[in-house]
Amino acid sequence: MKWYDRITQIDRRIIYLLLTLFIILPLFIPFKIPQNVMPQTQQLFDFVDSIPPGDEVVLLALDYTPQTAPECHPMAIALLKHCFARKVPVIGVSFDPQGPGLAVEAITSVIREVNENARTREDSVIYGTDCVYLGWKSGRVAALLQMGESVPQVFPVDYYGTPIDSLPLMLRVGNYKDVAIAINIASAAYPDDWIRYPQSRYGVKVGAGLTAVMAPKYYPFVQTGQLSGMMSGMKGAAEYEHLIVKHGYTDDSGTAETGMNSQSMIHILIIVFIVLGNIGYFFSRRGVKQ
Amino acid sequence: MKRTIPLAICLIMGVVMMIQFFIPHPISLEFNSTILNWIIVLFAFALVLAIGNLIRHHSIKIRKRKHDWPYSIVTLTSMAAMAIIGLFWGIEADSLFQRIYLNIFAPLSATMFALLAYYMASAAYRAFRARSLEATLLLAAAFIVMVGFMPFGQYISPRLPAFAEWIMRYPNMAAQRGIIIGVAFGAIATALKIILGIERSWLGGKE
Amino acid sequence: MKSRDVLHLSVLTHFPFWLQSSVTFLLIAALIAPPTNVRAIDRPNDAGTAIIITWDLSPDDPVIEKYVVFRMTADDTIYQNIGFTKNGNTSFEDDDVEDGIEYTYMISAVRNSEMFNSEPSAVVKSGPQIFHLGRTNILICIIIFTMLLTIFVIQARKGRNLFIRRIPGLEAVDEAVGRATEMGKPIMYIPGLGNIDWTATIASMNILGEVSRKIAQYDTPLIVPNRWSVVYTVAKEVVKEAFVSEGRPDKFKEDYVRYLTEAQFGYAAAVNGIMLREKPATNFFIGRFWAESLIMAETGAQTGAIQIAGTDSVLQLPFFVTACDYTLIGEELYAASAYLSREPLLLGSLKAQDYGKLIVLAILFVVTLLSFLRIDLLSLLEIQ
Numbered sequence: 001m002k003w004y005d006r007i008t009q010i011d012r013r014i015i016y017l018l019l020t021l022f023i024i025l026p027l028f029i030p031f032k033i034p035q036n037v038m039p040q041t042q043q044l045f046d047f048v049d050s051i052p053p054g055d056e057v058v059l060l061a062l063d064y065t066p067q068t069a070p071e072c073h074p075m076a077i078a079l080l081k082h083c084f085a086r087k088v089p090v091i092g093v094s095f096d097p098q099g100p101g102l103a104v105e106a107i108t109s110v111i112r113e114v115n116e117n118a119r120t121r122e123d124s125v126i127y128g129t130d131c132v133y134l135g136w137k138s139g140r141v142a143a144l145l146q147m148g149e150s151v152p153q154v155f156p157v158d159y160y161g162t163p164i165d166s167l168p169l170m171l172r173v174g175n176y177k178d179v180a181i182a183i184n185i186a187s188a189a190y191p192d193d194w195i196r197y198p199q200s201r202y203g204v205k206v207g208a209g210l211t212a213v214m215a216p217k218y219y220p221f222v223q224t225g226q227l228s229g230m231m232s233g234m235k236g237a238a239e240y241e242h243l244i245v246k247h248g249y250t251d252d253s254g255t256a257e258t259g260m261n262s263q264s265m266i267h268i269l270i271i272v273f274i275v276l277g278n279i280g281y282f283f284s285r286r287g288v289k290q
Numbered sequence: 291m292k293r294t295i296p297l298a299i300c301l302i303m304g305v306v307m308m309i310q311f312f313i314p315h316p317i318s319l320e321f322n323s324t325i326l327n328w329i330i331v332l333f334a335f336a337l338v339l340a341i342g343n344l345i346r347h348h349s350i351k352i353r354k355r356k357h358d359w360p361y362s363i364v365t366l367t368s369m370a371a372m373a374i375i376g377l378f379w380g381i382e383a384d385s386l387f388q389r390i391y392l393n394i395f396a397p398l399s400a401t402m403f404a405l406l407a408y409y410m411a412s413a414a415y416r417a418f419r420a421r422s423l424e425a426t427l428l429l430a431a432a433f434i435v436m437v438g439f440m441p442f443g444q445y446i447s448p449r450l451p452a453f454a455e456w457i458m459r460y461p462n463m464a465a466q467r468g469i470i471i472g473v474a475f476g477a478i479a480t481a482l483k484i485i486l487g488i489e490r491s492w493l494g495g496k497e
Numbered sequence: 498m499k500s501r502d503v504l505h506l507s508v509l510t511h512f513p514f515w516l517q518s519s520v521t522f523l524l525i526a527a528l529i530a531p532p533t534n535v536r537a538i539d540r541p542n543d544a545g546t547a548i549i550i551t552w553d554l555s556p557d558d559p560v561i562e563k564y565v566v567f568r569m570t571a572d573d574t575i576y577q578n579i580g581f582t583k584n585g586n587t588s589f590e591d592d593d594v595e596d597g598i599e600y601t602y603m604i605s606a607v608r609n610s611e612m613f614n615s616e617p618s619a620v621v622k623s624g625p626q627i628f629h630l631g632r633t634n635i636l637i638c639i640i641i642f643t644m645l646l647t648i649f650v651i652q653a654r655k656g657r658n659l660f661i662r663r664i665p666g667l668e669a670v671d672e673a674v675g676r677a678t679e680m681g682k683p684i685m686y687i688p689g690l691g692n693i694d695w696t697a698t699i700a701s702m703n704i705l706g707e708v709s710r711k712i713a714q715y716d717t718p719l720i721v722p723n724r725w726s727v728v729y730t731v732a733k734e735v736v737k738e739a740f741v742s743e744g745r746p747d748k749f750k751e752d753y754v755r756y757l758t759e760a761q762f763g764y765a766a767a768v769n770g771i772m773l774r775e776k777p778a779t780n781f782f783i784g785r786f787w788a789e790s791l792i793m794a795e796t797g798a799q800t801g802a803i804q805i806a807g808t809d810s811v812l813q814l815p816f817f818v819t820a821c822d823y824t825l826i827g828e829e830l831y832a833a834s835a836y837l838s839r840e841p842l843l844l845g846s847l848k849a850q851d852y853g854k855l856i857v858l859a860i861l862f863v864v865t866l867l868s869f870l871r872i873d874l875l876s877l878l879e880i881q
Contacts, residue, residue, distance in 0.1 A: 012412040012799070019411050036444040036451050066396035067403045067762070101392060149592070177583045213788065213812060216466070219459045235439060264440045266407065271436060273415040274429070281419045308639070312632055315625045316544045333727055340726035340756035347755055358774055395760070402762035403788060409795035409820075416798075417819035466811045469827040471857060473809040476831025477696035478639075479850045482646055484699065488842050491706035491834045492699075492735050 002287065008280035015273060022269045026261035033264060035242040035257070040222045044207045044229025045243045047181055048079070053087035056180035057173055059204075061194070062103035063096035068187035068211050073102060074237040074256035075185050075209035078244055080110040084125050085249035088180070089169050092133040093155070095140040095190065100159060107133050113252075128167040135159030141193055148176050148202040176202040181228060185209035191218060195226045209236065234259050297487045304485030344369070431457055529557045529606055531613040532564060537602045537621040540590065542632075545625035547592040548600060552615065555606045558584050565612065566591070567603040576603055596624050635880060641856070645849040653845030661844055666805050666823030667836045673803045674711045677778035683718040684708075685777040687768060687793065688732055689784015689808065690761060692725045696831075697809045701784035702728075702735050703834035704807070708781065709739035713748060720771060721754040724764045729756040765789035769796045782806040782821065783830065786813045794820035807833060 037045075048058065060079060064072035083090045092107055094100050111125045118124035125131055134155040137143045146154045151173055152164045164170045172178065182204050184191045191208040198204040205228040208218060212233025221227040231240055237256035245253050307325070310318050348362035372387065381387045420426040437443045438454020483489035532552040540547040555561055561584040567576035568591065582589050594600060599620045605612040653659060677684045686708060688701045705721065712719050721736065723729035733754040740749040757767045769792065772780070780797040782790070782804070790806075790813040797804050798820045806817035807825030817824045825833060828850070835843030864874050 010415070015412050015415060016408050019408055023407070033441040035441050038451065038455065066392070067400045069400075098396075216458050216462060217812075219455075220463065223459070235441075238441075260441060264442070266411070267436050267440050270411050270414055271433065273411065274418045274433075277415050277418065278420050278429070281421075312629050312636060313627060314543050314629045315627055319544050336726035336730045340723070340729045343729065343751075343754075343756045347752060350752075361770070395763075398766075399760065399762040402766050402792065405792055406788060409791045410816075413791060413795050413798075413816070413819045469809075469811050469814070472828035472854065473811075473831070475850045475853050475857075476700070476809070476828035478642060478853075479646070479846050480696055480700050480703070480831050482643060483843065483846050486646075488650060488846060489703055489834065491703035491838060492731070493706075493738055 002284070004280040004283035004287070006280070007276045008284060010273070010276070018269060019266055022265040023262045026265050027258060030258065031261060032257075033261060035239050035260075037239045037243060038232070038236070040219075040227075040230040040232070041236050041239040041243070042229075043222070044183070044231060045082070045240060047205065047207065047228050048082055048088070048183075049086070049247070051086070051088050051180040054089070056178055057089040057091050057169070058083050059176075059179045059182040060090055060092045061182060061184040061186070061190070062092055062094050062106065063099045063184060063186040063188070063190050064102060064211075065096065065098040065187050066102065069102055070255075070259060071211050071234045071237065072185050072187055072209060073106060074234070074254045074259070075231050075240060076103070076106040077110055077254050078237060078240040078256070079183060079185075079209070080106060080131075081114070081250050082240075082244045084110065084114050084130065085244070087130075089129075090131045091151075091169070091173065091179075092131070094136045095138075095143065096186070096188065097136060097138075100136045103133060104159065107131060128162070129169055132167050132169050133159045134164075140190065141197065144193055144197045145201070148198060150175055176204045179204055181205040181207055183207040183209065185231075187211050187214075189214070189217075191221075191227070195221060199226055212236075234263055293490070293493050296493060297490070301485060301487060304481075308485075341369075431461070529561065529608055529611070529613045530555045531606050531615040532604045533615060535602060535604050535615045535618040537600065537618040539621060539623045540592075542626055542629045545596040545623050546594055547590060548594050548602075548621055548623050549588060549590050550602045550604070550618065551588045552604050554585070554587055555613070557606070557608075561606045561608050563607050564589075565605045565607055567605065567614075569601045569603075569617075571599050581607075594623050597622055632880065634878060642849065642853050645852050646846055649845035649848040649852075650842050651845075652848075653841035656841070659841070659844045659848055661832075661836060661847060664825065664829055664832070664836055666807065666825045666829065667833055669803070669805060669823050670708060670837065671711065673779040673781075673805060674708070674715065674717065676803060678715040678717045680778045682778035683720050683775055684712060684779045684781070685720045685722070685768075685771065685775075685797075685802075686781040686783070687722060688728055689782070689786055690724050690764060690789065691785030693727045693731060695785045697785040698728060700831050700834070701807075702731055704781075704783050704830075704837065705732060706735045706739050707834055707837035709736045710743050713740045713743035713745045716748070718750075719753045720775065720777065722757050722764070722768055722771060723755065724757060724759055724761075726756060729754060761787065761789055762792075765792045768793050772796050772800050772802070776800055777802055780804045782808070782817065783825070783833075784808065786810050786817075788813075791816035791820060797821075 051058065058079070060076065062076055064076075080090060090107075092103055094103050111127065111131065115124045134151075135158060137154060143154050152170065155164060157163055158167060158170075176182075176198055182194060182198055184194045184206065186208070187210075191206070191210065194206045194208075199206040206226070207229045208221075208227055209231040210218060210233070212235065215230070215232035215236075218227060218230055218232075222230050231237055234256050237254070238260040241254045241257050244250050307322075310322055345366065348366050350356075351359050351362045352366075372390065375385075375390070376387045379386050418429055418432065420429050434450065435454045435457055437446060438450045438452075438457075443450045443454065480489065484492070532555045534553040535550065536552070537548050537550045539545075540549050550566060552564075563581045563583055564586065565581045566579050566589045568579045569576045579591060579593070580589065589604075591600075591602075599622055601620055602618040604615045606615075607613075649659075674684060686705055688705060689695070689698055691698045693699070709719065719736065721732050723732055733751075736754055737746075737749050740746055757764050771777075772793075773796065777797075777800075780794075780802045782794060782797075783806070786808050787810065790808070790810070794804060794806065794817055804821035805823045805825075806821040807830040808814065808817060809827050809830055811827070814824065814826060831850075832847050835847050860878075864878070867874055
């Protein structure tokens, strides 16, 4: 077999083995690739960065599943860190039944991390005052519409069963009018409904965090202003992490930046394989012609 | 007769539901929600049939000791175990059912999903060949998007990320919308053909 | 200095500031103008029980805290507070009303707990509507499309020869079925992961009918794995009917159509297992697919099967194109049953589809041109 035939027929097990190595090694050998921030991520960051502290809240809809957690979970963590660092209160909700498990994990871990480094009450985050997680609700569209009239009517108790009127944060949140931006981190087409109802009917600003494969569908919404920014896939999460570190809100870049190293490495590997395949194909075709 | 009745039901219900769509009156909405309830009941009955099929298929496989029959035992045992645990011990947030779901089922699903990376790599290697002018153009576009979206794409050229995004937003979106418009018409035509009884393949074709 | 003197001094020095702020306050209080032109209408295109109230902003809107909405019925003696909205907003939806009862509304601009009331609105009643005016555009489209369909079906019935371009993926169906028969291996037909309410699944059932008729002519085993119970029951009936219509009911086996699981990746794992164990010679992937598409199609490619895919899931098309021998792209999926059966009536419907598309393209072209001239007709295309 000629060399060019050989490189067109590399055994798939070799590809799989190299791929595994290229995914795992960057996790153990850390290196830093500077991020180029996409405009839609920058737009979302700038929006959250311009919310006056302590006034309006960020409504975070956490609707991603365990399968897509590597892409979406770091987005939630980075957003929570950003909001807490800027003293912007956060209200979490979920409309995907698989959402609450990961949402609770994200919120409690960020609160714990912030409070471990806090020196005063001002620096710390108190559940109920600075952050509330309302839990899961079925009937997404009906709930989205009703929240425009009254959030407490849709969620009379929070995720932990605490009546909503005993949570100080919820006493000053009636409906979407008290929400600066609603950000939907989702692994399914849920942002469609956020654009269709809260955004179109109630004029709420809506942002999104999506898996990379979903993102192309939502570019036009950013263009028309129906989405006030968007994070797309692990890259979007890594960009947001990079922005909050760059602006001094945290020292710790999250898991997406590390994950991006693996992703970049396998992109390079795939490109190399495609190039090799094409070189082989080019020479074998020339060989046939001759 | 065997075909006329299903075709008549299909026509009547199709037309009635179409009319219902244009009437916002409470009577019309009430009718719609009744139909939706019927559908839920219908789905529940279908589930009984489907599970019956699953049990039957795997029981036969075990009884006849067909190839790889032990896997059938795993399937039937898992199904029975989850049903019993869910029925008797509940499915609340911290129940055994949920713990099995989160600690066994979710990681297994995630593993299957993760295999996609391997398959993408091998499929891309095998299929992305510059066989024709069109294939070469696609290859070039894929190359630009992949490199442009990588963090160091900007070091190759500061304009590369913006160009990659332009490809996604315009040529890619235009092509997608072209397909979507065609799909929408196909879907409407299929619906109308079935409602009007022109399409009968689902009933075994032409009489 | 005595403490009393200090107090006097303090009062004297602060007096001008108190005076200034009090005067400013009084001026603002006096200057706040209430909102005007309060209108209340029955919310259109609904089942009743809702009224929309709109108003023109107060000229002092920037210094107003909120607008409070008051409502009164003929039986009430005073207005009742029913809610509020932020400054800058010019409408409020009252969805807590009873149909047929007459209501009057009034809007108050609020600043520092002081209210500045508007003139009351005219009397309004809510009620349900018989026709949804916001959907008139859809009705027109359906009527035009049904007319096109009828015209071409009549033409087809008269025996007019309708041209249909060659679709390689569908040309290959005979070859794929024949190959499996020669090899003595089964054919696998995956009807997608969408439930029966996806039109792609319904189209898939039509194609399954045609494919099963071809299979019924040979002695080739068929495997149809299903994700949804309803799709399973429909698929079973479709295959059974196809065997009956080909005069081979005895050849149909209950085991041909199987139910697997509703779990997306559980289903993909099960299908991959079947592919590796039973090694089908041909795989069809026809219907609606999500992220599992490549996981199944690539496994099929590794087993060396001929693969024919067809989907309207735009995001999954590239995966099928790379891993399958033939791919039906988008609308080809919906044309497949007409193509395979060659029934004139179905071919006629394809022609209607093409004309429909032509009309849509023309409308899009005109609307785009007009938007360059700043004439916005897009709202006419909006569906409510």
